[in-house]
Amino acid sequence: MAINGSHVLLYTSKPEDLRAMLRDVFDFKYVDAGHGWLIFALPPAEMGIHPDEGPTWDSGTRHQFTFMCDKIDETIADLKGKGVEVLDDRKEERYGITVTLNLPGNCRVMMYEPKHPIAAGL
Numbered sequence: 001m002a003i004n005g006s007h008v009l010l011y012t013s014k015p016e017d018l019r020a021m022l023r024d025v026f027d028f029k030y031v032d033a034g035h036g037w038l039i040f041a042l043p044p045a046e047m048g049i050h051p052d053e054g055p056t057w058d059s060g061t062r063h064q065f066t067f068m069c070d071k072i073d074e075t076i077a078d079l080k081g082k083g084v085e086v087l088d089d090r091k092e093e094r095y096g097i098t099v100t101l102n103l104p105g106n107c108r109v110m111m112y113e114p115k116h117p118i119a120a121g122l
Helices: 015-024 072-081
Strands: 030-032 038-040 066-068 096-103 107-114
Touching (some): 072 096, 072 107
Parallel strands (some): 066 107
16 A cells, blocks of 8 residues: 555644744654754554544544653653643543643643553554
C-alpha cells in the first residue's frame, strides 16, 4: 500500500511560539520547510475509531489529536517545570489517565497514559 505515514495539523494564533515549544521544550526533531515552517517528527502513532455519539461528539469535536506518555505524573511535572500550562487535574478514565495541555495560542491537546494495549510502534 502507498500510505507510509500521517501528517497532523495543529491550529494556533501563535504559530511561532508553538513551534518553539515543540522544538525546545518537547525536543521534537524537525525539518525546516522554509519561511519559518518547521515540520516535526512525531513519536510512533496509532489511530482509534470512535462512534459519532457521546459527550465528545456532542461538544462539536470531530477529530482529536492526543499525546501518549508513560509515567504521566513525571511527565506533567517535567512539562510544568518547562513552562507548559496543564489545564486540569489528572483524571482517571476507563482507557487511561488524562490531562489537557494548553499550548501557545490556546491550542489544547489531551495527554494521557494509556491503560489499554497500544499499537504505536508495531
